[in-house]
Amino acid sequence: MKYSLAILFSWVFLASASMVQADDNRAVPVFKDGEAQEVEAFKDSDFWLRHDLWVETEFDSDDDGKLDRMHVSVTRPRQTETEGLKLPVVYVTSPYFAGTSPSNSEHMWDPHQELGADPPERKLSPEVERRGMRPIISKSHANEWVPRGYIVVHSSSPGTGLSEGCPTVGGENESLAPKAVIDWLCGRANGYTTVDGFDRVTAGWCTGKIGMTGTSYNGTLPLAAATTGVEGLEAIIPIAPNTSYYHYYRSNGLVRHPGGYMGEDIDCLYEFIHSGDEAMREHCNECIREELFHMNMDRKTGDYNDFWASRDYLNKMDSMKCALLMAHGFNDWNVVPEHSLRIIDAARDRGLPVQVYYHQGGHGGPPPMKMMNRWFTRYLHGVENGVENDPRAWIVREHDDREKPTPYESYPNPAAKMVELHLKKGAPEQGELLLKVKGKQGKEKLIDNYSFNGESLARAEWTEHRLIYLTPKLKQPLHLSGTATIKVRMACDREAANLSVWVVSLPWESNRDRRITDNIITRGWADPQNRHSITESEPLEPGKFVDVEFALQPDDQVIPAGQQIGLMIFSSDQDFTLWPKPGTEITVDLDRTSFKLPVVDGKQGWQRAFKDPEPEEAPAEEAPAEEAPAQE
CATH class of the missing domain: 3.40.50.1820 (Alpha/Beta hydrolase fold, catalytic domain)
Structure with a gap:
C-alpha cells in the first residue's frame, strides 16, 4: 500500500x-x-x-x-x-x-x-x-x-x-x-x-x-x-x-x-x-x-x-x-x-x-x-x-x-567487602546464620512442594518445605551493597531438582504490592544439574552430595535495627520456577555450605551491627554567665 x-x-x-518571526530573532x-x-x-x-x-x-x-x-x-x-x-x-x-x-x-x-521432561502443549x-x-x-x-x-x-x-x-x-x-x-x-x-x-x-x-x-x-x-x-x-x-x-x-x-x-x-x-x-x-x-x-x-x-x-x-x-x-x-x-x-x-x-x-x-x-x-x-x-x-x-x-x-563513588559501594557466614542447625524450625559456628552441624532435609509460596515459607515458624537460618536481631542498621553468593553442599533423592534461595528481612511486613517489599533482600535460582556448566546438564546421582555455587541478585539496602536477616533454602519457587510434583527430598550438608554477603565496612561493619550503639554524648553544660552589676 x-x-x-x-x-x-x-x-x-x-x-x-x-x-x-518578522524580527529574525532565531530561536x-x-x-x-x-x-x-x-x-x-x-x-x-x-x-x-x-x-x-x-x-x-x-x-x-x-x-x-x-x-x-x-x-x-x-x-x-x-x-x-x-x-x-x-x-x-x-x-x-x-x-x-x-x-x-x-x-x-x-x-x-x-x-x-517434571524436571527434564518434555513440556506440555501450549x-x-x-x-x-x-x-x-x-x-x-x-x-x-x-x-x-x-x-x-x-x-x-x-x-x-x-x-x-x-x-x-x-x-x-x-x-x-x-x-x-x-x-x-x-x-x-x-x-x-x-x-x-x-x-x-x-x-x-x-x-x-x-x-x-x-x-x-x-x-x-x-x-x-x-x-x-x-x-x-x-x-x-x-x-x-x-x-x-x-x-x-x-x-x-x-x-x-x-x-x-x-x-x-x-x-x-x-x-x-x-x-x-x-x-x-x-x-x-x-x-x-x-x-x-x-x-x-x-x-x-x-x-x-x-x-x-x-x-x-x-x-x-x-x-x-x-x-x-x-x-x-x-x-x-x-x-x-x-x-x-x-x-x-x-x-x-x-x-x-x-x-x-x-x-x-x-x-x-x-x-x-x-x-x-x-x-x-x-x-x-x-x-x-x-x-x-x-x-x-x-x-x-x-x-x-x-x-x-x-x-x-x-x-x-561507585556501585557496589567501594567500602563493601564479602563476609562469609555459616549455618547452625534448627530445622524444621529456624536455624542460625553466624560468622562462626561451634561444632559439627550435620545435615538437614527439606521436601519440595511448590504449593507454598516463598512468603509463606519465610513466615512459617515450622515447616519441612524449607530450611531457614536467621541472624540475631540487628542493634544498628546494616548496609549491604553488591552481589551475595552461596555455596550449597546438597544431595537429592532424584536426578533433578529446582534450587531456590531467598535472603529475607524478618519479621515480615505485609505489603499490598508483592513485587515490591522491604522483606526480600535478594533472591537466586539454580539447576544443580548445571553445577559445572550452564551449557550442559549433568543428572544428579540420587543420594550423592554435590556443590552448587551461584550468585544471587545484586542489591544495595540498609537493613534497619530490630530486623533479622534470614537465609532461606528451598526447592521449587511458586512465583518463578517449574512446578514438579511435590515430594523431592533435598539434604543440605550444613558444615560444607556457606553464604557470602557484601557488607559495607566488611566484617567490622557486620560486627558493629550487632552491638549496642554508642550512647550519644550529652552536650556540655554551659558555664553560668556572670551577673550584670545592679543598675543604680
Whole structure:
C-alpha cells in the first residue's frame, strides 16, 4: 500500500509560513547550569512538525526478496523548517507502539512440568490487532525534550506496526533496525515517503548527534543499537533493560519465569508483540516461532546454547562506544537487577563514560530529569557541563524521594567487602546464620512442594518445605551493597531438582504490592544439574552430595535495627520456577555450605551491627554567665 504525505506537507508549509518571526530573532537551545532549558519558541506543540517515513535497513527478515523498511515518525520544532535550525535527536524505538496481544495465563506454558521432561502443549496467543494512526507512532518523550531543543524520533521494531520484517525478540535485526534509523539521521541510509515507493526523505535538520532511551523492552533496544557501534549514537539511557534473554527466561541452567508472568517464554513474547503485516504473519510464525524458537529455546533442560548466546548483549559489547546512563530498581523481579549490572561492569571495563541510578522500587523508574538532562546536554549538545566528573552511582535510599538519590563513588559501594557466614542447625524450625559456628552441624532435609509460596515459607515458624537460618536481631542498621553468593553442599533423592534461595528481612511486613517489599533482600535460582556448566546438564546421582555455587541478585539496602536477616533454602519457587510434583527430598550438608554477603565496612561493619550503639554524648553544660552589676 502507498501512503501520500501531500496533505501533511501542505499543512506544514502553511503553518510554518504563518509563524516566521518578522524580527529574525532565531530561536536556539538555551543552557543554564549545564542543563538544556525549555525555550518559549519550542514549547507550543501546536506548531511542532510531525511527519513519518520508512527507513531502508540492511536485512530481509521476512524473506520477501526486499530489504525491510522500518516505520519512523519525527516530531520537531518548526524552526528546523523555517529557520534552518539543526538539533540533536532523542530516539525511542519499541515493539509495543502498535498494540499487543491480549494474552493471559491460558496462553502461557503450563508450569506443571517434571524436571527434564518434555513440556506440555501450549495454547497459542490470539493475534495482535494493530492500532495507531499516521503520522504519529507515539507521543512519548516529546513534551520533555522538544521544548529543550531536541527532535524526538520514534520507530516501530521489525514485524510490528507498519514496519516490515519479522519480530525475532533479540535477534540481529532488532539491533540493525535502530542502527538503520540512526544511519538515516546521519545521512548514511535511505528514507522514503512510503513503505514501497522511492521518493526519498532526508534528515537535514539533524546535527548527527543521537541519544536513545526507553524502559524495559524499549530500554533493551538502545543497548542493542549501541552494540553495533553505529556512528552518531552518542549516549543511551536504558531503564530496566533486558540485556540477555537467557537471563530473563532462565537462571543458572534453570527454567525460570519473569516475576508476575508465570509460564511466559520467548515464544510468548514474540506472539505478544507481533503486530506487523497480516500477510507475512504465517511466514514469520513458521520461520521464527516454530523453526527458530521451538527448536532452540529448550524448556526441557534450560541449558545455555547458541540461540541464547546470540540474544545476550554482553557478548556484543566490544563494539559499543557511547556514553551509558543506566537505571534500574533493586526490587525489579521482572527484569532482575543483574541485567543492568553486567552491562555497567562491561562498559566500565571498556573505559566508556558510565553512571548508574538505582532505586528501591520495582520494574521501571527513570533517573531524575536533571540527571538525564545533564547527560544528553553533555553528549548530544556538546556542552562541557562536567557530567563525566559527577559521582558514578546514585542510589535512592530507603523511603527517600526517587528524585533525590544519594551519590556514591561507585556501585557496589567501594567500602563493601564479602563476609562469609555459616549455618547452625534448627530445622524444621529456624536455624542460625553466624560468622562462626561451634561444632559439627550435620545435615538437614527439606521436601519440595511448590504449593507454598516463598512468603509463606519465610513466615512459617515450622515447616519441612524449607530450611531457614536467621541472624540475631540487628542493634544498628546494616548496609549491604553488591552481589551475595552461596555455596550449597546438597544431595537429592532424584536426578533433578529446582534450587531456590531467598535472603529475607524478618519479621515480615505485609505489603499490598508483592513485587515490591522491604522483606526480600535478594533472591537466586539454580539447576544443580548445571553445577559445572550452564551449557550442559549433568543428572544428579540420587543420594550423592554435590556443590552448587551461584550468585544471587545484586542489591544495595540498609537493613534497619530490630530486623533479622534470614537465609532461606528451598526447592521449587511458586512465583518463578517449574512446578514438579511435590515430594523431592533435598539434604543440605550444613558444615560444607556457606553464604557470602557484601557488607559495607566488611566484617567490622557486620560486627558493629550487632552491638549496642554508642550512647550519644550529652552536650556540655554551659558555664553560668556572670551577673550584670545592679543598675543604680
